[in-house]
Amino acid sequence: xxxxxxxxxxxxxRADAVSQSSYNLTQGVTQISQDVxxxxxxxxxxxxxxAVVVFGVMFYSIFAHRKSRGAVPxxxxxxxxxxxxxxxxxxxxxIGMAIPATKxxxxxxxxxxxxxxxxxxxxxxxxxxxxxxxxVEFFSLLSTKNEQISGDEPKGExxxxxxxxxxxxxxxxxxxxxxxxDDVIHSWWIPDFAVKKDxxxxxxxxxxxxxxxxxxxxGQCTELCGVNHGFMPIVVHAVEPEEFDVWLAEQKELxxxxxxxxxxxxxxxxxxxxxxxxxxxxxxxRCAVCHQANGEGLAGVFPALKNSxxxxxxxxxxxxxxxxxxxxxxxxxxxxxxTAEEIAAVVTYERNAWGNDTGDTVQAKDVxxxxxx
Numbered sequence: 222x223x224x225x226x227x228x229x230x231x232x233x234x235r236a237d238a239v240s241q242s243s244y245n246l247t248q249g250v251t252q253i254s255q256d257v258x259x260x261x262x263x264x265x266x267x268x269x270x271x272a273v274v275v276f277g278v279m280f281y282s283i284f285a286h287r288k289s290r291g292a293v294p295x296x297x298x299x300x301x302x303x304x305x306x307x308x309x310x311x312x313x314x315x316i317g318m319a320i321p322a323t324k325x326x327x328x329x330x331x332x333x334x335x336x337x338x339x340x341x342x343x344x345x346x347x348x349x350x351x352x353x354x355x356x357v358e359f360f361s362l363l364s365t366k367n368e369q370i371s372g373d374e375p376k377g378e379x380x381x382x383x384x385x386x387x388x389x390x391x392x393x394x395x396x397x398x399x400x401x402x403d404d405v406i407h408s409w410w411i412p413d414f415a416v417k418k419d420x421x422x423x424x425x426x427x428x429x430x431x432x433x434x435x436x437x438x439x440g441q442c443t444e445l446c447g448v449n450h451g452f453m454p455i456v457v458h459a460v461e462p463e464e465f466d467v468w469l470a471e472q473k474e475l476x477x478x479x480x481x482x483x484x485x486x487x488x489x490x491x492x493x494x495x496x497x498x499x500x501x502x503x504x505x506x507r508c509a510v511c512h513q514a515n516g517e518g519l520a521g522v523f524p525a526l527k528n529s530x531x532x533x534x535x536x537x538x539x540x541x542x543x544x545x546x547x548x549x550x551x552x553x554x555x556x557x558x559x560t561a562e563e564i565a566a567v568v569t570y571e572r573n574a575w576g577n578d579t580g581d582t583v584q585a586k587d588v589x590x591x592x593x594x
Contacts, residue, residue: 247412250434250459254415256325264318271314329415332429335397339388343400343407343420345446345551346453346510350388357472360558361386363452367505367514370452382439387456391465392432400426403553405447411440411455419444432459447551448522449510479560486562486585493569493582500570503563508571511551516575523551527575536581539568540591556592561585 248258286292338353351358364385368374377383390396400409402420410417414430432438442453460468491499505514512518516527526532531539543564546554555564562585572579 249413249415250432250436250438251414251430252433253325253329253430254413256328257415260321260325263321267314267318330427332397332427334395335429336394337391338397338399339390340399340401341409341420342403343409343442343446343453344403344553345405346442346449348388348409348453348455349403352469355469355473356476357469359386359472361388361456362506363454363510365452367509379439381451382441382454382456384454384456387437387458389458389460389465389468390430390432391462392435392459394462395429395431398428398430400428404551406444407442407446407453408444409440409455410443411438411457413438413440414457417443435459435461448519452510483560483562483585486560487589488586489562490584491562491566491582493573496566496569496582497573499563500566500568501574503559503567504570504574507555507559508567516571526571527577532571532577533579536568536572536583536587537591539572540564540583540588543568544588544592561588561592564588 246258246261248255286294340349340351340353342349342351346363348361349358350361361384363381364383365377365379365381366374369376369380398409398416398418400418400420401424402422404422406422407420408417409420409428411430414432416428416430418426418428420426436459438457438459440455440457442450442455444450446453511523512526513523516525518525524531531542542552544554544556546552559567565583565585565588568583568588569581571577572581572583
């Protein structure tokens, strides 16, 4: 388990990673990751020593006591001395391995005296980050373009390992993670931090890290959480504490501006063209991963929106599905993920794209009024 927690594959190491063997664990950028690496190497060398001794004795015995040299096999059994030796030696070896392993495991689980707490919520297929006591929260989504995924454009350097909003953390401070999930089991994994924790619906798991070096660190979900499991990357920007404070202040200001913009949007009336342009953008970013860019969905997995009862039926019911989700399905509630204006635009787009052509338009006020009912 310890080894797997820090297993480094070439496409998940940080962008500024130092050169190290691709056949071994990454040493990471935290004290815990270094402890895990050293524990791994200690156990590895013990195993090598055992192998050398065991196979050395075995091959020597085969060579020195072969039949062609006239060797006569000994005739003995139930030797108390031998029984004691081959029982005591392995026990001592296991104790020698268990002591450092236990120390490392205890250190990995000690989330006390943290400087910052971040709640991480997994959902299909994105991460939600919330900074406790700071009124800063956001969703982090895959930013790899659909054209790269479909093969219409060359794949980028960080294909499927890039997001629109990375998690920003200060270096040199103990950061506590509280991990949970909105739907199914996910797993938040950053190899360079030696952090790998499942996010389980209805439960809170804890982990922590203290990053030693600034940089960009990448990971991904490591639980088979659904058909788009491979589109759930993690990106962490580790910065100096002063830079983090500036970023935090900027995020608070942006949140205030977003609230003001949302309030102003309730008074606006967008044209069909404006709604369709914004709606297409939101749809491709948020909805196409399930319902496909052509609106035809995935048979047996995600329903089609093209010629669907939802897109062609009651507008209020359509808004409700987007705002509140659909219980018992993979359809999430987007009430706290996108603005009322974006919900209005994407509903308008879905009702008029792919030949649906209902002519219906939805404004932000319609969404707000519906949510207030």
